Amino acid sequence: MVGGGQLARMTHEAGIPLGIKFKLLSDTPQDSAAQTVNDVVVGDYRDLETLRRFAEGCDVITFDHEHVPTEHLRALEADGVVVRPGPDALIHAHDKGVMRARLTAIGVPCPRHRIVEDPADVAAFAAETAETAETAGSGGSGGAGQEAAEGGKAGWPVVLKTVRGGYDGKGVWVVRDETEAAEPFHAGVPVLAEEKVAFTRELAANVVRSPHGQAVAYPVVESIQVSGVCNEVIAPAPGLSEALSGEAQRIALTIAKELGVVGHLAVELFETADGRILVNELAMRPHNSGHWTQDGAVTSQFANHLRAVLDLPLGDPRPRVRWTVMANVLGGDYPDMYYGYLHCMARDPALKIHMYGKDVKPGRKVGHVNTYGDDLDEVRARARHAADYLRGTITE
Amino acid sequence: MVGGGQLARMTHEAGIPLGIKFKLLSDTPQDSAAQTVNDVVVGDYRDLETLRRFAEGCDVITFDHEHVPTEHLRALEADGVVVRPGPDALIHAHDKGVMRARLTAIGVPCPRHRIVEDPADVAAFAAETAETAETAGSGGSGGAGQEAAEGGKAGWPVVLKTVRGGYDGKGVWVVRDETEAAEPFHAGVPVLAEEKVAFTRELAANVVRSPHGQAVAYPVVESIQVSGVCNEVIAPAPGLSEALSGEAQRIALTIAKELGVVGHLAVELFETADGRILVNELAMRPHNSGHWTQDGAVTSQFANHLRAVLDLPLGDPRPRVRWTVMANVLGGDYPDMYYGYLHCMARDPALKIHMYGKDVKPGRKVGHVNTYGDDLDEVRARARHAADYLRGTITE
Numbered sequence: 001m002v003g004g005g006q007l008a009r010m011t012h013e014a015g016i017p018l019g020i021k022f023k024l025l026s027d028t029p030q031d032s033a034a035q036t037v038n039d040v041v042v043g044d045y046r047d048l049e050t051l052r053r054f055a056e057g058c059d060v061i062t063f064d065h066e067h068v069p070t071e072h073l074r075a076l077e078a079d080g081v082v083v084r085p086g087p088d089a090l091i092h093a094h095d096k097g098v099m100r101a102r103l104t105a106i107g108v109p110c111p112r113h114r115i116v117e118d119p120a121d122v123a124a125f126a127a128e129t130a131e132t133a134e135t136a137g138s139g140g141s142g143g144a145g146q147e148a149a150e151g152g153k154a155g156w157p158v159v160l161k162t163v164r165g166g167y168d169g170k171g172v173w174v175v176r177d178e179t180e181a182a183e184p185f186h187a188g189v190p191v192l193a194e195e196k197v198a199f200t201r202e203l204a205a206n207v208v209r210s211p212h213g214q215a216v217a218y219p220v221v222e223s224i225q226v227s228g229v230c231n232e233v234i235a236p237a238p239g240l241s242e243a244l245s246g247e248a249q250r251i252a253l254t255i256a257k258e259l260g261v262v263g264h265l266a267v268e269l270f271e272t273a274d275g276r277i278l279v280n281e282l283a284m285r286p287h288n289s290g291h292w293t294q295d296g297a298v299t300s301q302f303a304n305h306l307r308a309v310l311d312l313p314l315g316d317p318r319p320r321v322r323w324t325v326m327a328n329v330l331g332g333d334y335p336d337m338y339y340g341y342l343h344c345m346a347r348d349p350a351l352k353i354h355m356y357g358k359d360v361k362p363g364r365k366v367g368h369v370n371t372y373g374d375d376l377d378e379v380r381a382r383a384r385h386a387a388d389y390l391r392g393t394i395t396e
Numbered sequence: 397m398v399g400g401g402q403l404a405r406m407t408h409e410a411g412i413p414l415g416i417k418f419k420l421l422s423d424t425p426q427d428s429a430a431q432t433v434n435d436v437v438v439g440d441y442r443d444l445e446t447l448r449r450f451a452e453g454c455d456v457i458t459f460d461h462e463h464v465p466t467e468h469l470r471a472l473e474a475d476g477v478v479v480r481p482g483p484d485a486l487i488h489a490h491d492k493g494v495m496r497a498r499l500t501a502i503g504v505p506c507p508r509h510r511i512v513e514d515p516a517d518v519a520a521f522a523a524e525t526a527e528t529a530e531t532a533g534s535g536g537s538g539g540a541g542q543e544a545a546e547g548g549k550a551g552w553p554v555v556l557k558t559v560r561g562g563y564d565g566k567g568v569w570v571v572r573d574e575t576e577a578a579e580p581f582h583a584g585v586p587v588l589a590e591e592k593v594a595f596t597r598e599l600a601a602n603v604v605r606s607p608h609g610q611a612v613a614y615p616v617v618e619s620i621q622v623s624g625v626c627n628e629v630i631a632p633a634p635g636l637s638e639a640l641s642g643e644a645q646r647i648a649l650t651i652a653k654e655l656g657v658v659g660h661l662a663v664e665l666f667e668t669a670d671g672r673i674l675v676n677e678l679a680m681r682p683h684n685s686g687h688w689t690q691d692g693a694v695t696s697q698f699a700n701h702l703r704a705v706l707d708l709p710l711g712d713p714r715p716r717v718r719w720t721v722m723a724n725v726l727g728g729d730y731p732d733m734y735y736g737y738l739h740c741m742a743r744d745p746a747l748k749i750h751m752y753g754k755d756v757k758p759g760r761k762v763g764h765v766n767t768y769g770d771d772l773d774e775v776r777a778r779a780r781h782a783a784d785y786l787r788g789t790i791t792e
Binding site for chain 2: 017
């Protein structure tokens with residue numbers, strides 16, 4: 001696995017019972033996964049020769065993140081290395097412009113969007129979406145994607161994203177006018193404009209797909225974001241209609257199939273007040289919105305990602321219990337979490353703690369907790385309490 | 397953790413989410429746990445200086461097996477090393493003679509037993525137990541333990557055990573007469589004679605105890621042995637009365653407290669036709685009879701063993717589901733289990749496979765599977781099928 005973050009750490013953990021030999025390419029020996037994996041190569045994933053040496057002796061290589069340059073992945077494939085997901089799929093997680101164009105082409109509902117050239121072009125986009133809000137379906141080729149052009153009420157503010165390199169709210173701006181629209185262009189990377197969707201909540205549809213085409217769909221979850229960072233996930237999404245849940249799963253399965261995804265695919269979605277679902281982001285790897293599966297599903301996203309990339313039959317994605325809640329643990333003011341452990345473990349013996357071995361920095365994701373049970377309010381309160389206590393924002 | 401077997405492998409795995417730094421002392425770099433742990437010292441646990449160097453920088457040391465010499469553990473403690481469980485507890489798992497004397501002293505029911513000197517003394521033991529079978533409570537100090545002397549029908553055959561070094565049926569003989577009784581004495585180790593208990597089935601009561609005295613009890617399980625090797629575990633033990641279940645848990649908790657056990661304690665038990673429970677063996681570490689907890693309990697035995705030895709509050713030991721069945725996977729004629737994976741995973745997507753990374757040798761424990769559900773017959777059949785298929789004794 002390329003990338004030494006917590007996703008690699010938890011994927012390695014999930015591979016131990018399957019007897020899977022796991023080799024890691026990590027930026028540093030201190031990275032989250034490098035602390036627990038016993039076969040670690042330290043090196044730069046942006047360097048093709050490093051990737052080539054790493055790939056020697058691997059049956060398959062897969063990824064903790066989507067930042068490996070696409071041309072390197074193509075070079076590895078040309079060498080005969082098995083890359084899963086492959087570059088033709090990963091480009092859609094790597095480049096938001098390519099992703100939006102492709103999803104629109106295959107009929108998947110997205111926010112209206114187009115690549116913008118400069119702040120004046122952003123203003124033009126805002127005007128276009130404000131107009132088309134009244135006249136659904138009027139978007140043309142290269143214009144704002146027409147699939148979602150029925151919700152109305154776009155215009156300013158506009159969401160701007162650099163097409164590459166963003167994550168957890170980085171590389172994303174919500175701008176209110178042409179002046180504010182200047183900043184995203186400073187990076188010199190193409191910028192994608194998207195309408196700011198008036199969503200009621202965020203959902204995620206997670207699926208896993210094998211090279212031979214088997215696919216499984218996890219229950220659709222609700223993802224609660226704070227400042228662009230996932231804070232809490234509720235599985236399944238409370239009160240989601242069977243129709244929308246089915247549509248969300250079908251969208252994710254369609255994307256996985258049409259884009260040739262192998263492994264875990266997370267499709268982040270907006271649910272709108274008028275009962276529609278729009279695709280926000282894609283991730284072709286285990287994802288924060290699937291961490292609940294470690295304790296709440298028969299087979300975790302990590303185990304199923306490994307099974308998929310190794311072309312083993314996939315595991316049962318069904319939930320084991322009525323409700324599972326995941327809450328991210330962010331770093332607070334205390335570098336040592338030991339005292340938090342004592343309190344949280346004693347208070348809630350059924351709490352499931354997953355820490356990443358990262359140095360605590362304020363606001364940094366350093367772990368997550370899972371709780372499960374039959375009473376959603378109680379399950380949420382337990383997860384919330386543990387996450388807040390470990391962070392240090394509450395002390396009892 | 398001292399010892400590189402599968403118990404260390406699975407304990408390490410359970411420690412990853414808790415962010416526990418895990419260091420391993422392994423006989424070879426190929427041992428089961430040495431394949432997955434990233435901080436491995438290769439060395440001989442029988443060498444005190446090796447143990448001393450290993451213990452440097454460890455907050456606590458614990459064990460994958462009970463073979464570390466007691467005098468070495470005492471020397472480590474004298475050095476200031478925190479050893480859990482400590483030598484005063486571990487001696488009872490290390491030496492069956494000490495264990496029997498101590499359990500009898502604290503009123504825990506055991507098979508009648510005593511240390512025997514030679515084959516003639518075994519014959520004397522057989523005669524004593526045949527007599528006392530008729531006259532309950534007549535055993536004296538140094539004679540066959542009286543606690544169990546009410547079941548009747550002892551005499552020949554007699555069970556002989558070397559007091560140290562046995563496991564999985566090794567170091568145990570069932571002898572029918574004085575001639576057969578000669579072999580166990582060849583090793584030069586003291587020999588313990590025990591009555592052959594007419595048991596209806598074997599149970600195990602697993603508990604975990606912390607240094608500060610917190611303890612949790614897992615549901616009592618049925619353990620099905622084949623040729624002295626655990627083959628299958630059913631959790632909870634089907635049809636076990638609440639009274640006997642409670643008694644078994646109380647016995648295990650009493651042993652843990654009285655012997656000062658820290659960590660996981662497995663108490664293997666005989667259930668007799670006349671409704672009694674007798675202690676067979678003790679293990680002060682994670683144990684085969686607790687493997688079901690990985691998928692069937694809120695907190696696994698491995699996680700709770702770590703929490704105990706680190707004096708963290710213990711996790712909830714309750715079952716997550718009505719029935720969980722564990723079946724050991726023994727090595728068969730096929731060195732490569734990959735094709736077995738394809739079939740078993742496709743046939744039963746909810747199957748939980750736990751392999752140890754060991755070379756396949758006929759009859760060697762190389763892994764286990766867990767299944768769970770509401771219908772015991774179906775859950776057992778699934779576990780049995782997968783274990784037999786992976787071994788190669790069935791092909792469809």
